[in-house]
Amino acid sequence: QQQQQQQQQPTILLVPHGAFCDSGPLVAQAFWGYLPKDVDTIILIGTEHSSTSRNKIACSDHEKWRTPLGDVVVNQPLLEKVKQFIPVDRGAFSNEHSVENQLPFLQDMLDGQSWDMIALSVHGNVEFNDLTLISRAAKSLSELLQTVEQKVAIVATSDYTHAGPFYGELPRRTDQSISDYIRSKDLPFLDFLCEPECLPPTINVWTIGRTISMCGLGATLLTLELAKNLGRDKAKLLRYAVGSEICDRGLQDQTGFATLTFE
Template sequence: MQIRSPVVAGAFYPFDAEELKKTIKDFLEKTKPERRKTIGIVAPHAGYVYCGKTMAAVYNSVSHSFETVVLVGPNHSGSGVGVATSLEIWKTPLGDLNPDEEFIKEISRDSIISEDPRSHWREHSIEVQLPWLQCRFKDFKIVPISINPIYFDLNNCKEIGTKISEAATYLRKKVLIVASSDFTHYGPMYGYEPFRGNTQEILKKIKEMDMEVIDHVLKLKAVDVVKTCDEKRLTVCGYGGIGAMLFAARDLGAKKAELVDYSTSFEVSRSTDAIVGYAGISVF
């Protein structure tokens, strides 16, 4: 079985195992959200220095362990096929994570989802979630799903979500579905400045844009998440995965959602050249 080695260890998060565990532990100890019997979450995927507070809050909100964690993230590089899973073992500084082979085979059957490790080799959106899972839970396998943004249309998102829920039901697996996504990417570094103003005006507008999408998530409205991001050309980089997670979570019995934390990179960087919004959302 092939090994998928980490590509952003030492950049997005510490490469040294002890330093990484301490970093995550320090973030987790600062958050005390109400814990839920969670089916799905939305979690950011930036460097921990920027979004660690939000990641800690949402991972700390999950009350129980799982047999299988399905991770759905955007394919920023565009490598490989459009919608891809992988049977590789994923290596992190904290140890190896094995794929749930029977789950992967089930979602790949007569499906838009193909098994293609190339789609994951250079992508960070799923990788950065894994150390948090390793620090919070034990004895789970993973199902990585990478989606090229050109495949973020409504029909594809619904098919991916349905495949996840059907596999979980058929295999009788207790699952957590992680939708990996940042929210608005604003500033000249991203080539996205649909509005300007002083710092507080910019931050207020970014939050308003993000909250429009977040409100749809909180109402479990997968269709509205996908349509809003698509029609308004928003820079929510993983909205397809959010939509897929919501379709699956509703099929699996989710009734509510909660915004556990919201932040922006400005809180750390103090720069308006590049501002990214981060939301931690629990679906239960």
């Protein structure tokens, strides 16, 4: 019975949202390898990069999301329940790409299947006082997900170190490449998140996460809290790469990408 309950728990993935040519192969590999093909509803947790939103955590009340592959409808009954503890703020999504970048992969993989979504957003700039807000939202959402009969998956998104002239972050050593520099920043953080036998305290992840230029720290923290509330003990790194290792476009600016699941 315990094993059956574990199987009914949502799949949780943390994936990139960078350019398709750079981070797309990591996203596709994670979805095809770990996302159930019979999923009913996907909770997408995006990153807000700008400062246009009034809320650190927000949900979208759009009825559908459109890509060149078609429309993805929103689970309105579930959204109405989410709106009771997460405010609606379209400004958090108006200039964003982190949720939309996941949709073509999902539409391709789930082609012919009936599925819907809910879009959440967490601001990338997380202050200490925001940790309580994130914890409360995760508690309410995890309790809600325990009551739904549909098969649910959680897909959150973050990129990691952004380095190069455009980002204003460069290696201090002149003999260190941008790619090696990014790895030197990202891998200790990912090791900290994934190596322990149990998920680390959220405040420690927040503290270390602020030392690298990851854009989705807020989405990562919300996902970590959800994973704990849903009985997950460990984060597993599926794949890591710097963008130039996937598609070398000769750019001076590069980003670190990773995919993780929670077990």
